[in-house]
Amino acid sequence: MNLIKDYSIEINKQKRRKNLLLFIGVVLAEMFFVFGNYSKQRGLEDGWMLMFYNMPIMNSLFLPVVVGGFASRLMDLEHKGDMLKCLYTFTTPARLFFTKYIYGALSILALVVMQCASMVLMMNMLDFPRNFGMTHMLFYGMATFVTCMTLFSIHMILSFFHKNQALGISVGILGSFLGLFSAYLPESVFQKLLPWGTFATSLFIRLDWDRETRESAWILEKFDFSSTLINIGWIAILIIVSLVMLNNTGVEESERREYAKHTGSVRIHRRPVELMKLKGSPAWYAFIIVPVLSAVIGTFNYLGNIEILTDGWYSLWTQHTLFTCYFFMPVIIGIFAGCIWRVEHAGTNMNILMTHETPLRIVLGKFGATCAITSLSILWIAALYLFAGKVVKMEGELPKGLIGWLIMGIVGAWAICAFQIFISLIIRNFIIPVIIAFLGGIAGLGCMAKGFYYLTPYSLFDLAMNQRDYSAEGFCFVFSTALCIALFLVLSIVYLRRHDVRTNE
C-alpha cells in the first residue's frame, strides 16, 4: 500500500511538469525524420524492414539525451527546492529513489508504446505493407525498453546524487554520440557491453549496401537476445550500486565549511562582469577539451579510411570538423549559454541585473562573452587540425579556402550563440535548451542534406565550415547570418523589456 501512496505523491509532484511532452517530442521528431527521408519511397515492399532498421539507429541518437534529460527533470525539482532535507524526515532515500524509478519505468514504457504505435502509423502513411510478425514488434519494443531502462538507471544515479544537473546531460550527449558512433564500427562484444550501443546491437535487420552498384538490400536476421540480457545484468548491477549509495547517503551540508584566506586590501578585478560571473564554471573547459576529443576521433577516422579519403588535407578537415559541426559545437554553445543565464535565473538575481543594466547591454554582454569563447574554440580547432596534419605527415598543400572557412565559421557560430542566448533566456530550465541545441545540430545536418543551407543557425555554421564542400554564396551567407543574429538579439532585448521579471522559480 505504501508503494501506491508513494507513487501517487510522485505523480502529484510531477504535476504540470509536462514530462511526457519530452517523449512525445522525440517520437514526433523521429517520425519527421523518417517521413522526410522516405516519403519518396511510398509503397516500398520491404518498407517494414526499413522502419525496424532506422528506428533503433535514430533511437541511439535521440534517446540517450532524452532519457538523461527526463531523469534529470525527475530529480531536479527536489534539488531546486532543497526538498531533500525535508523529505528525509518522513521517508527514506531508498523509497524516494525507487518511487521515482518506478515512475520513470512506467513513463518509459509509455514512450516505447507510443513509438511502436508511431511506427504502425508511419507504415500506414507511407503505404508500406505491414507484413511483419507481432514478434518483431514485441522484440523491438522489449529491446528498446530494456536499453532505455539501463540508461535511465545510470542517469537516476547521476541525477539523484549530484545536485548539478549538467553532469547528467553531458553524459547523455556523450552517450548518444558513442552509441551512434559504435553503430558504424564492426560489431563486437564491446558494443554490447556499452549500454548506449545496444539500440543498434539489438537490430534484427541488416543493411546490405553494395558500394559498386550503390544499391541497398534489407536482410532479416534472427533475434539476438544477448544485448538485452547484458543490459538486464547492467540494470541489476546499477540497482545494487544505487542501494549501496542510498544506504550511505544523507543530507549533508552542500559544502564543507572552510574559511578562505583573508586578503588585506580590496582590489577590483579587471575581468568583464559577464566573465566574472562564470568564474570556476566547468563550461569553460568544454571549449578546450571537446575540440581535442573531436580532433582525436577525426584523425583516427581519417587514418582508418585513408583509401576512400583521398583529398589529403581537405579529407582530414572533413573528418576533424564532422562531429564538431553537427554534434559538439551546438551543444557546448548551448551549455555555455545555459550557464551564463543560469546565474541570473537563480534566486532573485534577476532583480539585481535588471535594476543595474539596460536590456540592450545585458543581452550584448552575454552574447559577446559567448561569441568570444566560441571564436577562440574555433581557432583552437584550426590549431589542432594543423597539428594533426603534421603528426600524420600529411603531404600537399593546405586547402585554399581554410582561412575563409574559419572566418565564416566563427561568424556562423555567432548565429548559434544568438539563438541559444535567446532560448536560454526564455526557458529558465537548464536542460531543455541544451537538448534543443543537440536537436538543432542534427536538424542542421538535415537542412544541409536537403539543401536548406540558410534556414537554421546550425546549418549556417556547417555551411561556413565547409564540412561537405558546399561553397557558400558570400552574400546569402552574410545576409542570413546577420539576419539571424539580429533577430534573436532583438527578440531577447524585447523579451527583457516587455516581460515582468521572474524570480525564485
Added chain:
Amino acid sequence: MKEYVIETVNLCKKSGEKYRVKDLNLAVPKGATYGFLGPNGAGKTTTMKLMLGLIKPDGGSVEILGKVMKPSTRFMINKRTGSLIESPGFYGHLTGQENLEIIAKYKNLGARDVEEALKTVNLYERKDDKVKKYSLGMKQRLGIAMALMGKPELIILDEPTNGLDPAGINEIRKLIKSIPEKFGSTVIISSHLLSEVEQMADYVGIINKGQMIYEGPLAELERGDATLEEVFLEMTKEA
C-alpha cells in the same frame, strides 16, 4: 507644496483575474524614511517591483524621481536608486567582495566604495568567503550593501531585517536611520512589523489586500489611546 520622490496613480497589477495591487495611490515625500507596512501577501513586494519597473503595471502609473516609469526610462531611473527586493540576490560561487565588485562595475564605482560597503555592513572580515557559505543574515547584509553602494538618491529595502539576529537588527536599524542624514537619500522600507518601522520611519503607508488603507506621518497615526500595534491590527484585520 510637498515634493514627492515617488507618486503612484491608481496603480494596478493583476495575476490572472485577481488583483495583487489595486488602484494604489502612494506618495513618498522627499527626504523621508517611509515605512511601508502590511501583512504577508498584502502587495508590498509587488508595489516595490512596480516602482522599479521590474514588472509592468496592468493599470495606472508610477512617477519616480520626476520621471514616469516605462521601459525606455527604467534604466535612467534605476541608476539613481538602490534596492533590495524579496530576498537578497547573489552569485553564490563568488566571494562577497566579488559580488560587490560586480555591482561596483555596473555603477561605475571603485575599490574604495566596495571597501566602504563591506565595512558598513560588517562583512569586511568575511569578504573572501564564497557567498553560498554565508549565513542567512550575512546574505541579507550583503544585499543591503548592494543597495547602499554609490549613495543613491532613493533606497528601496524590502524587509531589510529578515533573518538578522537581534544585534544585527539593531545595527541595521541604526544604519537606516542614519541614511537620510549621511547620504541625503529618501528611504523606503517595507515590513510586516509596525514595532520595527516605528523606530525608523517618520512617514508610513499601510497596505492590505493590495489597497492603501492609511498614508501619512507616523505621528498622526499615534493619536488616541490605542497603541500603534492595535491600530495596525484593527486596520488590517479580515474585513
